[in-house]
Ligand SMILES: [Ca+2]
Ligand SMILES: [Ca+2]
């Protein structure tokens with residue numbers, strides 16, 4: 001009865017807000033055992049995370065049975081020898097516990113993705129551990145928290161899985177996960193410059209099937225003179241399956257998902273120093289999904305590092321539009337992400353701005369007549385550089401509208417500032433809760 005009442009409330013709330021409820025994950029009876037041996041149940045009182053907490057998150061099914069989807073949060077450098085993935089309630093932010101990686105594989109949790117449950121298979125969490133003796137991506141079964149499948153790096157490959165995404169095939173209009181696309185690098189990057197955020201050239205992009213077998217591969221030299229402009233990638237949906245967009249200092253590429261050969265390549269103006277990229281759908285109405293590039297360090301007149309967001313045609317790689325923000329704030333475009341579609345099905349995307357005292361997440365819809373700031377989330381500034389990454393969340397607080405999480409991670413393993421995540425209501429733009437690193441005793 002409770003769940004019927006909750007559903008009725010959620011539907012009423014969604015009608016009131018004009019937003020479609022998140023129906024991608026209908027409420028299921030809880031079947032995730034938080035007392036299984038692989039799960040270390042613990043709460044916030046005991047929680048002391050490592051210096052890279054805030055690096056990444058993934059949205060899980062409802063593991064604690066309260067009706068809202070939950071969160072997996074990367075804590076990849078918990079200690080010198082141990083990485084882990086923290087599981088938290090999506091509704092309240094309360095820490096439920098964690099899953100530990102193997103000893104001496106310290107980067108377990110450096111990047112995360114969720115595999116949706118299918119008819120014959122339960123939900124799984126994909127976890128990258130790109131550093132250490134055996135770089136790999138593993139899948140963790142969310143029923144017993146055991147590691148089941150492994151995609152391994154080959155000899156010489158490092159940063160394996162610093163970026164990866166589940167690759168989708170489209171059959172008869174249905175999208176299903178068919179494998180993984182993984183970026184790795186062919187050299188050991190400088191840990192202070194290149195490890196946390198970056199995949200420096202020369203790098204490699206590979207596609208695997210779900211059993212870990214290699215399906216396609218492409219090696220990229222990149223531009224070795226520009227080590228600070230590493231590869232960024234995103235998947236671009238097509239009617240056949242995902243394509244892969246890749247940007248680095250040499251240019252912008254759209255690779256065919258089937259064999260990773262280029263559909264087109266495009267040189268970008270040098271000023272566009274791309275920090276983030278996403279593909280929210282067709283922005284210019286030509287039937288091809290397009291790209292959004294975040295370039296937070298572009299100067300605008302006397303405004304140093306004001307930042308711009310560039311919309312690029314997925315059909316041919318031409319710039320459709322450049323979005324600039326007025327005012328004195330800087331670093332607009334630090335992170336971008338595609339947002340959940342609403343009932344009107346217009347493409348939406350979120351853009352963060354990370355400069356001090358201006359931290360914000362802004363929502364944009366489509367490209368015509370002009371993309372506009374739809375709403376703005378401003379934290380109370382106790383998490384500097386909030387918006388290091390930004391995520392479109394499912395409905396966390398049960399009001400029927402999708403929500404937003406902004407992450408703040410330290411750029412360096414050695415910076416002991418506060419890091420964490422802030423969840424915002426997508427409906428009221430108010431802060432729901434924060435998950436922060438607790439400062440250690442000096
Ligand atoms: Ca839950
Ligand atoms: Ca288009």
Ligand SMILES: [Ca+2]
Nearest residue numbers: 395396397401
């Ligand atoms: Ca909500």
